[in-house]
Amino acid sequence: MTSPAPDPRLNRINLICLGVADVIRSREFYRDGLGFETPNNEAEPAVVFFNNRGTKLELFQREALAADINAADPPQLSDSTAAFNGITLAYNAKSEAEVDALFAKIESIGGSIAKAPERVFWGGYSGYFRDPDGYHWEVAYADTWQFDENDMLIIE
Helix, strand or coil: CCCCCCCCCCCCCCEEEEECCCCHHHHHHHHHHCCCCCCCCCCCCCCCECCCCCCCEEEEHHHHHHHHHHHCCCCCCCCCCCCCCEEEEEEEEHHHHHHHHHHHHHHCCCCCCEEEEEEECCCCEEEEEECCCCEEEEEECCCCCEECCCEEEEEC
16 A cells, blocks of 8 residues: 655644844843743753644744755845844734733833734734844734634635
8 A cells, every 4th residue: 555645735824933142132022021832951051942732832043943944055144133134923812811811021121112002904903022033023913813722823
């Protein structure tokens, strides 16, 4: 009996890797500040993986990540956390109060508010914050949203 041919479609994201300046600082931001779960307690980790429902999040030192992409000619890095890299990550909340509660703690854990939560054009409630390395996160809520058993947003 032969195995079926591999399916060449790429229709899922298993892991999102953020290149960060300081893995320990970022682990503290995500683990201790935002409550992301990780078994990693190493004093000086090279990489940290978070066990989220659905997609996993990884922190990897950015110069090492650039070298992993191409050691001979690594991608150009910017030291500016103010530069927008054209990508956002998102957390879909289950209430406006949850959105507000997350924003109430962002600055105290090392993040910065890029846009305070407000009613938005698509009918929801949304705001943006930046993590210590400048990655933008949207935290949003809409009363029409439904979630699956893994708390992942159902999009039909």
